[in-house]
Amino acid sequence: MNILGIESSCDETGVALVEAAAQGTPRLRAQALHSQIDMHQAYGGVVPELASRDHIRRVLPLARQVLAQAGASLQDIDFIAYTRGPGLAGALLVGAGVASALAAALQRPAIGVHHLEGHLLSPFLSADPPAFPFVALLVSGGHTQLMRVDDVGVYELLGETIDDAAGEAFDKSAKLLGLGYPGGPALARMAEFGDASAFTLPRPLLHSGDLDFSFAGLKTAVRTQVMELGNICEQDKANLAAATQQAIVDVLVRKSLQALRDTGCARIVVAGGVGANTQLRERLNAECAKRQLRVHYPELALCTDNGAMIALAAAMRWQRGRIDAASDYAFSVLPRWPLIAA
Ligand code: KG4
Numbered sequence: 001m002n003i004l005g006i007e008s009s010c011d012e013t014g015v016a017l018v019e020a021a022a023q024g025t026p027r028l029r030a031q032a033l034h035s036q037i038d039m040h041q042a043y044g045g046v047v048p049e050l051a052s053r054d055h056i057r058r059v060l061p062l063a064r065q066v067l068a069q070a071g072a073s074l075q076d077i078d079f080i081a082y083t084r085g086p087g088l089a090g091a092l093l094v095g096a097g098v099a100s101a102l103a104a105a106l107q108r109p110a111i112g113v114h115h116l117e118g119h120l121l122s123p124f125l126s127a128d129p130p131a132f133p134f135v136a137l138l139v140s141g142g143h144t145q146l147m148r149v150d151d152v153g154v155y156e157l158l159g160e161t162i163d164d165a166a167g168e169a170f171d172k173s174a175k176l177l178g179l180g181y182p183g184g185p186a187l188a189r190m191a192e193f194g195d196a197s198a199f200t201l202p203r204p205l206l207h208s209g210d211l212d213f214s215f216a217g218l219k220t221a222v223r224t225q226v227m228e229l230g231n232i233c234e235q236d237k238a239n240l241a242a243a244t245q246q247a248i249v250d251v252l253v254r255k256s257l258q259a260l261r262d263t264g265c266a267r268i269v270v271a272g273g274v275g276a277n278t279q280l281r282e283r284l285n286a287e288c289a290k291r292q293l294r295v296h297y298p299e300l301a302l303c304t305d306n307g308a309m310i311a312l313a314a315a316m317r318w319q320r321g322r323i324d325a326a327s328d329y330a331f332s333v334l335p336r337w338p339l340i341a342a
């Protein structure tokens, strides 16, 4: 079974071909990605209308590239998966429209996939795939959630952010420090030159006892510091970046360990763009190693948005008889879509 996956929920156009048998871990045959970072950089963030227009330009050439890389033709595709939500409505519609039109022309099913399900299953394409059950820490630009994952589609929400997402905290703090977009990697790079102890920043809900997060106060504290410093020098910037990163990582690590304790799970999967953060990885690896717990990550290239995770999620749903495709190729997108309802 060959599944073409199309991701277009935000600022990356991703296409991939994944092969799956009735059982066993699916295999990535080829993937291609176009990042819109350069285009949005001038605006300091994602401009939704420009994102949609660029997805339109990229998606078919990327599909052609993926098929060529895999040595496959359109006829070899058994079904087409696309990101149905959550994400930017116009951007999602590009992937959904192209996937549905291709599927209709090929007389194959078109399957709408939940973006976060793609992220949390993405470590199954790594050299060290996890086993169910596990805790998933989903940390992207729009979401921060801890889930208990018993199988594909069997998810229990353990906790989530009550305001900003972890990625948003990185992005907004980076913007306040004049570090540009996307803020996460920029802030992490700057933090390497800084001393985190130079500033004391809040860690909201750190001791709340539940598994919820709150990052809005952190952003406000960074803004206050930036205003107090006035003409901020490079060293202060680096120190503040390091302190911000440490505050975010502290909360993510503590709550992840608590989720592992509460559920009794022996492994955790970290997925979504913030999962690429080196300090988060180092801290979580060290804490889990102490407790004989396993941590799984997607391959670095599959941490941020990509088509492979979308094809993979559809493949794993198919293996469990859990896919439903609209027979008339009508499609709709779900810009706000809780994973629990997927
Ligand atoms: O999962 P993703 O690619 O897109 C969404 O679905 O949102 O995540 C993007 C987020 C952005 O907030 C970005 O700043 C953050 O992931 N990010 C990072 C790093 N790389 C990406 N945050 C911290 N450190 C990184 N190395």
Ligand code: ZN
Binding pocket: 115, 119, 140, 141, 272, 273, 304, 305
């Ligand atoms: Zn994402």
